[in-house]
Amino acid sequence: MLPLRPTVLLFAGALALAACGSDDPTGPSTNNPAERVIDVQARTFVRLTAQGIETVSIADAATSSQWDMAIERTAVTLNGGSAGPGGVTGACLCRNQSLTLAQLLELGRAPAAERQRFDRITADSIPTDAAQFVSDRFVSAAGAFWRGTAGASAVVEADSAWMLRWGVVGGNLRFGKLRVVSLTNPTAQTPGTVRIEYTLQPTSGNTEFPAVRGLNVVVPANGVAYVDLDTDATTTENGPWDIAFDGWRLRTNSTAAGEAQVRNLRFGPGTTQTSNTFANANLAFARFAPSFVWRADTFEGIFASRPWYRYDSAINVVYPTYDVFIVRRGTAAWKVQFTGYFLPQGSSERRVTIRAVQLRQ
Numbered sequence: 001m002l003p004l005r006p007t008v009l010l011f012a013g014a015l016a017l018a019a020c021g022s023d024d025p026t027g028p029s030t031n032n033p034a035e036r037v038i039d040v041q042a043r044t045f046v047r048l049t050a051q052g053i054e055t056v057s058i059a060d061a062a063t064s065s066q067w068d069m070a071i072e073r074t075a076v077t078l079n080g081g082s083a084g085p086g087g088v089t090g091a092c093l094c095r096n097q098s099l100t101l102a103q104l105l106e107l108g109r110a111p112a113a114e115r116q117r118f119d120r121i122t123a124d125s126i127p128t129d130a131a132q133f134v135s136d137r138f139v140s141a142a143g144a145f146w147r148g149t150a151g152a153s154a155v156v157e158a159d160s161a162w163m164l165r166w167g168v169v170g171g172n173l174r175f176g177k178l179r180v181v182s183l184t185n186p187t188a189q190t191p192g193t194v195r196i197e198y199t200l201q202p203t204s205g206n207t208e209f210p211a212v213r214g215l216n217v218v219v220p221a222n223g224v225a226y227v228d229l230d231t232d233a234t235t236t237e238n239g240p241w242d243i244a245f246d247g248w249r250l251r252t253n254s255t256a257a258g259e260a261q262v263r264n265l266r267f268g269p270g271t272t273q274t275s276n277t278f279a280n281a282n283l284a285f286a287r288f289a290p291s292f293v294w295r296a297d298t299f300e301g302i303f304a305s306r307p308w309y310r311y312d313s314a315i316n317v318v319y320p321t322y323d324v325f326i327v328r329r330g331t332a333a334w335k336v337q338f339t340g341y342f343l344p345q346g347s348s349e350r351r352v353t354i355r356a357v358q359l360r361q
Contacts, residue, residue, distance in 0.1 A: 043072040076303035081135030083299035089133035090302035104319040114322040134302040141295030142250040145180040160268030161278040175286040176200025189221040254296035263294035308338040
């Protein structure tokens with residue numbers, strides 16, 4: 001299973017970081033387009049402009065070029081590669097990635113020096129090596145449902161199973177569970193016909209899972225097989241769907257792959273539970289599992305390989321690294337620096353503070 005990221009952070013009261021820039025007389029200010037405080041509890045789209053930063057409303061991120069960055073809690077996606085058609089790439093002028101938490105805390109207590117470093121970066125600082133600029137790629141949170149080599153010899157990962165969750169924390173959550181039981185006629189391009197078994201609550205109020213059901217899903221060699229578990233049928237990308245087989249990848253209708261807020265929690269090899277997982281997965285476990293263990297599909301690029309933050313699990317605090325990123329769209333380029341992350345008391349918001357200045361048109 002991919003390493004868990006702190007996508008949901010539980011703060012005690014109004015825990016705001018000194019690193020948020022509150023000691024910096026130059027910002028942040030919501031009236032300054034070059035330095036913004038943005039609520040990122042849900043996926044928020046940002047457009048970089050000649051003035052700095054603006055948030056935009058996007059109907060379909062997969063087809064829109066009107067956004068440059070998408071931010072959800074600590075996760076940052078760029079509109080390029082697998083994530084969108086914008087051709088946006090990023091590079092990191094990193095110097096703080098190896099600092100300890102204590103050292104990052106010291107940066108936050110005296111942020112003026114990092115602001116001065118940001119201000120000194122000019123168009124001459126943009127890397128000339130194109131290989132330093134990274135496009136985002138799709139990463140399935142579900143992990144592999146098979147083992148071996150993709151093709152006729154591949155077999156099902158029999159001990160793997162997934163708990164599924166629909167909805168948003170704070171609302172009415174609904175749960176289910178799923179496993180893959182067989183592959184028929186797999187090739188290098190497709191797992192062929194995938195037999196799945198699953199059960200899910202009809203509504204959030206059910207106290208037990210209903211009987212297990214099965215479905216044969218034919219995965220095309222060039223295309224995606226979308227599945228609506230409520231109706232026990234395959235569907236289309238535009239129809240209601242819960243999971244999808246994209247070649248040899250299992251996708252869920254979540255942040256990267258769709259908009260239905262389906263999250264998954266995998267059991268099996270590489271996790272803490274590795275036997276009889278499907279039978280043992282029950283509603284009591286699902287309801288008490290902490291929010292941060294539920295995974296969504298993501299797009300990962302420079303902000304994943306060079307995170308803009310470090311997480312202190314002992315006290316549930318996010319520390320910005322103050323590293324400066326170069327975000328490029330066509331010939332235009334911006335310098336971007338994250339300087340804060342905090343949760344206001346009594347609010348469901350999660351806010352980041354960002355600086356962005358255009359270096360090249």
